[in-house]
């Protein structure tokens with residue numbers, strides 16, 4: 757499987773039934789190169805998050821794909837996730853790091869802010885996430901980021917950057933060219949008319965084409 761410099765970071769739909777979603781995740785991960793899966797469940801109980809982690813985490817980890825939990829550092833540690841993603845309204849980076857430990861991945865949402873990204877990077881974040889780059893129906897995104905931010909960050913900083921928000925196989929080229937290390941995607945993978953495997957293959961091809 758060809759690994760490009762920019763890689764795919766799959767984020768789950770905000771609500772899912774683990775048994776029904778497991779084959780979709782398997783199809784996506786077996787179709788091509790994926791670096792990471794984030795379990796992002798909104799408005800559900802800790803027990804539901806635990807059950808989803810138990811069902812989905814092995815599918816990713818058995819394939820060498822990092823499994824990251826959104827929002828819940830304590831649950832990430834308890835359930836054996838590879839890391840946690842925290843936003844500006846969530847547990848702070850420093851507290852998340854204390855909870856998951858130094859060996860785990862901690863990623864931080866930085867919206868469209870150079871300042872937030874520099875703070876997170878200097879504090880030790882494993883990646884910074886910028887967005888939303890395009891209109892999205894997955895969440896009410898209050899911030900709008902431009903590809904130039906990715907260019908600025910990737911030319912100056914070592915810490916990897918993730919682009920998120922409305923990214924599709926058709927519009928991702930400029931983000932790849934601007935230096936995104938990862939493309940984080942929900943709808944364009946899980947809602948793809950030909951299924952998540954076809955979606956991953958199309959992303960892999962679009963990324964390779966943009967890298968020339």
Ligand SMILES: Cc1ncc(COP(=O)(O)OP(=O)(O)O)c(N)n1
Nearest residue numbers: 826841842843844865885918920940
């Ligand atoms: C990779 C990645 N980037 C950004 C986000 C958004 O996080 P946050 O701002 O905390 O919003 P919610 O996802 O929690 O609604 C993310 N989850 N992943």
Ligand SMILES: Cc1nc(C(=O)O)sc1CCOP(=O)(O)O
Nearest residue numbers: 887888892894921922941942943
């Ligand atoms: C979870 C999330 N965070 C965003 C941000 O801008 O921080 S945009 C977003 C939704 C991404 O879903 P889709 O790929 O379907 O647009």
Ligand SMILES: [Mg+2]
Nearest residue numbers: 827842843846
């Ligand atoms: Mg959050």
